[in-house]
Amino acid sequence: MALRACLRGKRGLTGxxxxxxxxxxxxxSPVLVAQQxxxxxxxxxxxxxxxxxxxxxxxxxxxxxxxxxxxxxxxICINLEKxxxxxxxxxxxxxxxxPKVFSAGLDIFEMYxxxxxxxxxxxxxxxxxxxxxxxxxxxxxxxxxxxSPAGGCLMCMTCDYRIMADNPRYTIGLNETLLGIVxxxxxxxxxxxxxxxxxxxxxxxxxxxxxxxxxxxxxxVDQVVPEDQVLTTATEAMSKWLAIPxxxxxxxxxxxxxSTIDRLTANRESDIKNFVGFVTKASVQKSLGMxxxxxxxxxx
Amino acid sequence: MALRACLRGKRGLTGxxxxxxxxxxxxxSPVLVAQQxxxxxxxxxxxxxxxxxxxxxxxxxxxxxxxxxxxxxxxICINLEKxxxxxxxxxxxxxxxxPKVFSAGLDIFEMYxxxxxxxxxxxxxxxxxxxxxxxxxxxxxxxxxxxSPAGGCLMCMTCDYRIMADNPRYTIGLNETLLGIVxxxxxxxxxxxxxxxxxxxxxxxxxxxxxxxxxxxxxxVDQVVPEDQVLTTATEAMSKWLAIPxxxxxxxxxxxxxSTIDRLTANRESDIKNFVGFVTKASVQKSLGMxxxxxxxxxx
Amino acid sequence: MALRACLRGKRGLTGxxxxxxxxxxxxxSPVLVAQQxxxxxxxxxxxxxxxxxxxxxxxxxxxxxxxxxxxxxxxICINLEKxxxxxxxxxxxxxxxxPKVFSAGLDIFEMYxxxxxxxxxxxxxxxxxxxxxxxxxxxxxxxxxxxSPAGGCLMCMTCDYRIMADNPRYTIGLNETLLGIVxxxxxxxxxxxxxxxxxxxxxxxxxxxxxxxxxxxxxxVDQVVPEDQVLTTATEAMSKWLAIPxxxxxxxxxxxxxSTIDRLTANRESDIKNFVGFVTKASVQKSLGMxxxxxxxxxx
Numbered sequence: 001m002a003l004r005a006c007l008r009g010k011r012g013l014t015g016x017x018x019x020x021x022x023x024x025x026x027x028x029s030p031v032l033v034a035q036q037x038x039x040x041x042x043x044x045x046x047x048x049x050x051x052x053x054x055x056x057x058x059x060x061x062x063x064x065x066x067x068x069x070x071x072x073x074x075x076i077c078i079n080l081e082k083x084x085x086x087x088x089x090x091x092x093x094x095x096x097x098x099p100k101v102f103s104a105g106l107d108i109f110e111m112y113x114x115x116x117x118x119x120x121x122x123x124x125x126x127x128x129x130x131x132x133x134x135x136x137x138x139x140x141x142x143x144x145x146x147x148s149p150a151g152g153c154l155m156c157m158t159c160d161y162r163i164m165a166d167n168p169r170y171t172i173g174l175n176e177t178l179l180g181i182v183x184x185x186x187x188x189x190x191x192x193x194x195x196x197x198x199x200x201x202x203x204x205x206x207x208x209x210x211x212x213x214x215x216x217x218x219x220x221v222d223q224v225v226p227e228d229q230v231l232t233t234a235t236e237a238m239s240k241w242l243a244i245p246x247x248x249x250x251x252x253x254x255x256x257x258x259s260t261i262d263r264l265t266a267n268r269e270s271d272i273k274n275f276v277g278f279v280t281k282a283s284v285q286k287s288l289g290m291x292x293x294x295x296x297x298x299x300x
Numbered sequence: 301m302a303l304r305a306c307l308r309g310k311r312g313l314t315g316x317x318x319x320x321x322x323x324x325x326x327x328x329s330p331v332l333v334a335q336q337x338x339x340x341x342x343x344x345x346x347x348x349x350x351x352x353x354x355x356x357x358x359x360x361x362x363x364x365x366x367x368x369x370x371x372x373x374x375x376i377c378i379n380l381e382k383x384x385x386x387x388x389x390x391x392x393x394x395x396x397x398x399p400k401v402f403s404a405g406l407d408i409f410e411m412y413x414x415x416x417x418x419x420x421x422x423x424x425x426x427x428x429x430x431x432x433x434x435x436x437x438x439x440x441x442x443x444x445x446x447x448s449p450a451g452g453c454l455m456c457m458t459c460d461y462r463i464m465a466d467n468p469r470y471t472i473g474l475n476e477t478l479l480g481i482v483x484x485x486x487x488x489x490x491x492x493x494x495x496x497x498x499x500x501x502x503x504x505x506x507x508x509x510x511x512x513x514x515x516x517x518x519x520x521v522d523q524v525v526p527e528d529q530v531l532t533t534a535t536e537a538m539s540k541w542l543a544i545p546x547x548x549x550x551x552x553x554x555x556x557x558x559s560t561i562d563r564l565t566a567n568r569e570s571d572i573k574n575f576v577g578f579v580t581k582a583s584v585q586k587s588l589g590m591x592x593x594x595x596x597x598x599x600x
Numbered sequence: 601m602a603l604r605a606c607l608r609g610k611r612g613l614t615g616x617x618x619x620x621x622x623x624x625x626x627x628x629s630p631v632l633v634a635q636q637x638x639x640x641x642x643x644x645x646x647x648x649x650x651x652x653x654x655x656x657x658x659x660x661x662x663x664x665x666x667x668x669x670x671x672x673x674x675x676i677c678i679n680l681e682k683x684x685x686x687x688x689x690x691x692x693x694x695x696x697x698x699p700k701v702f703s704a705g706l707d708i709f710e711m712y713x714x715x716x717x718x719x720x721x722x723x724x725x726x727x728x729x730x731x732x733x734x735x736x737x738x739x740x741x742x743x744x745x746x747x748s749p750a751g752g753c754l755m756c757m758t759c760d761y762r763i764m765a766d767n768p769r770y771t772i773g774l775n776e777t778l779l780g781i782v783x784x785x786x787x788x789x790x791x792x793x794x795x796x797x798x799x800x801x802x803x804x805x806x807x808x809x810x811x812x813x814x815x816x817x818x819x820x821v822d823q824v825v826p827e828d829q830v831l832t833t834a835t836e837a838m839s840k841w842l843a844i845p846x847x848x849x850x851x852x853x854x855x856x857x858x859s860t861i862d863r864l865t866a867n868r869e870s871d872i873k874n875f876v877g878f879v880t881k882a883s884v885q886k887s888l889g890m891x892x893x894x895x896x897x898x899x900x
Contacts, residue, residue, distance in 0.1 A: 160805065180545040182552050193797045197493045198519055201556045205460065205549050206540065219798055240806065245780040249805050252782055256801045480845040482852055497793045498819055501856045505760065505849050506840065 045075045046097060047083070054090035055238055056083050056138075057231075061097035065104035068151050070118075072107075073125040080132045090246055091238045092136065094159060095143035095231060100170070102142075105150030111279045112288045123275040126151070127268055130186065133158035135261050137250045139241035143234040144221065148172040149209060150183075153220075157190045160241065160253070162220070163234050164212045165227040171209035172220060178207035180287065181278075184271060186264040193260060195219055345375045346397060347383070354390035355538050356383050356438075357531070361397035365404035368451050370418075372407075373425040380432040390546055391538045392436065394459060395443035395531060400470070402442075405450030411579045412588045423575040426451070427568055430486065433458035435561050437550045439541035443534040444521065448472040449509060450483075453520075457490045460541065460553070462520070463534050464512045465527040471509035472520060478507035480587065481578075484571060486564040493560060495519055645675045646697060647683070654690035655838055656683050656738075657831070661697035665704035668751050670718075672707070673725040680732045690846055691838045692736065694759060695743035695831060700770070702742075705750030711879045712888045723875045726751070727868055730786065733758035735861050737850045739841035743834040744821065748772040749809060750783075753820075757790045760841065760853070762820070763834050764812045765827040771809035772820060778807035780887065781878075784871060786864040793860060795819055 049056040058079060060066040068076075083089045096102045110122045133140065133155065142156040144164040153172050156162050164172065174191060176183045183191075183204055191200045199218050202208065212224045225233045241249070264271065278284060349356040358379060362372040383389045396402045410422040433440065433455065442459040447470045456462050456472065464472065474491060476483045483491075483504055491500045499518050502508065512524040525533045541549070564571065578584060649656040658679060662672040683689045696702045710722045733740065733755065742756040744764040753772050756762050764772065774791060776783045783791075783804055791800045799818050802808065812824040825833045841849070864871065878884060 160801075177544045177548040177552055180548045182548050182555070185555060188552075188555055193801070195798070196496055196796055197556070198495070201460075201493070201553075202522075204552045204556065205544065207544060207548075222802075244777045244805065244807060248777040248780045248782050248807075252777055252788075252804045253801075255782070255785060255788055256797070256804065477844045477848040477852055480848050482848050482855070485855060488852075488855055496796055497856070498795070501760075501793070501853075502822075504852045504856065505844065507844060507848075 043075075044072050045079050047079050049083070049086075049089060051088055053239075054088055054242060055093065055235070056089050056091070057093045057095065058083075059095055059097040060103060063098065065101045066096055066098050066152070067104050067107035067109075068126065068129070069107040069110055070122045070125050073122075073129050077125065077128050077132055080129075080136070083138065084132070084136060089138060091139045091141070091242050093141045093143050093231070093234045093238060094133075094155065095234070096146055098146065101146040101152075102144045102148035102172075103152030103155055104147070105152045105154075108288065108292065112285065112292060116276050116280050119276045119279055120272050123272045124268070127186075127264060127271065130154065130158060130190075131261065131264065134190065134257060135254075137246075137253075139238060139244075139249065141234045141238055141241070143230045144170075144172065145227065145230045146170055149175050154187055154190060156221070157194050161222050161234075161237055163223045163225060163230055163237065164215060164221040165230050166212055166224045167227050168211050168213070170212060172212075172215050173207070173209040174204055175207040175209050177205060179291075181284075184275070185267075186260070186271070189260045189263065193257075343375075344372045345379050347379050349383070349386075349389060351388055353538075354388055354542060355393065355535070356389050356391070357393045357395065358383075359395055359397040360403060363398065365401045366396055366398050366452070367404050367407035367409075368426065368429070369407040369410055370422045370425050373422075373429050377425065377428050377432055380429075380436070383438065384432070384436060389438060391439045391441070391542050393441045393443050393531070393534045393538060394433075394455065395534070396446055398446065401446040401452075402444045402448035402472075403452030403455055404447070405452045405454075408588065408592065412585065412592060416576050416580050419576045419579055420572050423572050424568070427486075427564060427571065430454065430458060430490075431561065431564065434490065434557060435554075437546075437553075439538060439544075439549065441534045441538055441541070443530045444470075444472065445527065445530045446470055449475050454487055454490060456521070457494050461522050461534075461537055463523045463525060463530055463537065464515060464521040465530050466512050466524045467527050468511050468513070470512060472512075472515050473507070473509040474504055475507040475509050477505060479591075481584075484575070485567075486560070486571070489560045489563065493557075643675075644672045645679050647679050649683070649686075649689060651688055653839075654688055654842060655693065655835070656689050656691070657693045657695065658683075659695055659697040660703060663698065665701045666696055666698050666752070667704050667707035667709075668726065668729070669707040669710055670722045670725050673722075673729050677725065677728050677732055680729075680736070683738065684732070684736060689738060691739045691741070691842050693741045693743050693831070693834045693838060694733075694755065695834070696745055698746065701746040701752075702744045702748035702772075703752030703755055704747070705752045705754075708888065708892065712885065712892060716876050716880050719876045719879055720872050723872045724868070727786075727864060727871065730754065730758060730790075731861065731864065734790065734857060735854075737846075737853075739838060739844075739849065741834045741838055741841070743830045744770075744772065745827065745830045746770055749775050754787055754790060756821070757794050761822050761834075761837055763823045763825060763830055763837065764815060764821040765830050766812055766824045767827055768811050768813070770812060772812075772815050773807070773809040774804055775807040775809050777805060779891075781884075784875070785867075786860070786871070789860045789863065793857075 044060070044062040046059040046061060047056055048059070058076075060072075060076070062069070062072045066072070083092060106126060111119065114122070136158075140159040141161045141163065142159040144156055144162060146165065147170045148156050149171065153174050156172065164170070174183050174187055176187075188200065188204060191203065195203065195218055203218075210218065210220055212221065215221045216224045223233060223237070344360070344362040346359040346361060347356055348359070358376075360366045360372075360376070362369070366372070380392075383392060406426060411419065414422070436458075440459040441461045441463065442456040444456055444462060444464040446465065448456050449471065453472050453474050464470070474483050474487055476487075488500065488504060491503065495503065495518055503518075510518065510520055512521065515521045516524045523533060523537070644660070644662040646659040646661060647656055648659070658676075660666045660672075660676070662669070666672070680692075683692060706726060711719065714722070736758075740759040741761045741763065742759040744756055744762060746765065747770045748756050749771065753774050756772065764770070774783050774787055776787075788800065788804060791803065795803065795818055803818075810818065810820055812821065815821045816824045823833060823837070
């Protein structure tokens, strides 16, 4: 949903298609996996867990642009659950193994031409990912090494700390309105907790995508560093978080986030219903179809 | 209420009376109405609606200082309702046709020597104006071309975006406490949504009136531009807002503001009762009387 | 609790012990009490009330570092209640008569080796102090002339305005997590009201202690001035607050704070129960014991 949304964003079409065309040759850099001890790799998610530090690095690699499909979300959730249950894993760094993009957000193909049941299953997985990340007892840091619109931005905002690559071509934000759709209330709640009410009102209504410098200024990210230092900076920052006794940090985190999490937990079914009802409307399907057609033509 | 409140504000008496004396020769500039197609003009409100852009400009012209009397509020509400019901009207710019003042706020004469019934009617109109503006489905921009204390500041804060003239003699803020009165909870809620809790606590307790530069710094306005560019900047900004599909923008706006609006809707009667009870107290009437007397003497 | 917490803070051990060693020769400067007219002095609290201005200065002097013991808290509360009931007292400045420290926070000795009944009594006094200060009808200003961790920071945040000495060796913050403990919800609420959700999330999770310059930047204090001008600046600032009619200021203050205060009032018993249950745990007692032992050894 989100990458495509970039098409109408202020960076224009060029940036998007350069992303798409560069997606085929992105691979795991050997430098980045040097520390790994105990890792589990599936097709779309690579997890490197260093038992000596207690820090896991989760790398998203769902070509071309880490779109959050049902399958990808399911893999992410399974990996998050494993890490969460492993008491020796205290910190989690989330990053991308794809060039130029952290995650393009929800996969628009999961919303087009699907049965209501499938749409419901998809939305439940989106909720699940958010619940697991926003409520994680691990210290979580987003190492944002590429653009991160819509659902990608949501993932970043669930983390305790955000470090973004200093590349002005990358953008981050909840740009749903640009596509004619609406971020659900828990996306909004997460952003309000991060940016405050007024900035969120502006950002959500205008579907703003921010450059790293702009994102830093409004507090959407906490640090902006040179592109090749994103992961090392995240690792350094993590040591600060792990210096805090886990128990005290976890209770404090839960105290800050519980009411926001409870709100979705109490409204999951109606939220799914809303999503399915909206997305399966003939008018919405029609515009999604036209949109995908346009994308296809432009790519050709 | 508000302009008079300025008397005790940091800008002192001089500024206020220069406003009053200049109020007699303020008229609609022919430049500003050049674009109008479909307009409705009453005595106190001039509306220019440009169907080609979908943008209406509502100009307040209630001499001398756009004080919000019952009659004026009623005219404003009637015009807002008309625009709201016209589906071709997507954006609204609110500005002033009076020199040096956007709006001086609630008319203190509506609170002095009036029956409880009349006071209740007045307060209901103030609520109605806020409900219509804060809940508007149009994109709304305040083109703040003059001072805007108290109720004037409230009007500005209901808009989606605020552009103020770069004139250090103009001020904006909720300065009720300076007069010994208290902004009601929904004024406070609106300011908290705009500035956050802490800044609102300071601003409301001290009755602070901010210069344009100060207002920009704390986020009370979004842009400060040369005085003769306020309206053109508002028009440019509006095109950004209208680039967003209406439906998505409207749902998003409602999602951000609904709980605040619901709070007044659920408490309108008790809020009216509070206001009437307070304002009709002998002690309050006495101090309002002394205050108006003082104003009369100073003007003489 | 708090001073000791500094031990693990970023300023390291040196700063703390220089504070401890300097505590024996701190006395009331004659300059600071020159204005006093009607004062009451107990062992641990000195109150100077100037009837000509309506301003009381409450100086904390509980050697060595104004740790908030049950006895000290009780004295503070008694003095606050007296001032609150004296209608001629309109403003309160809270400051320290101890060198280099405003208040080191809750006294860790009140939590170690005490009966549950005593712990409960202690916690009730902490709540009482917060309720009295955060809900005070006086205009309150913290003249922060030294470090102010944990409970000391809480006291500062209850005030309407905060002025801190420009000494980079002083720090302020809620650093509970550094000690493995958790700030209760009303500490968190007070900080959220002051700094907003995101900054509070970071500050509380990391147990951050801020220098005066950092505290100013995030809004934890409102002004930073040279060390010898803290009290005079507070006195000047107070005159601005007292220029506002009391009644309007008080209702406005209550409107901003009522929901936060009500939340503790409605949950006092369960909050006490939580505290006592936590602090009397064998594991917590053990680590507090080890901690105090370590302090003793280091001091020797």
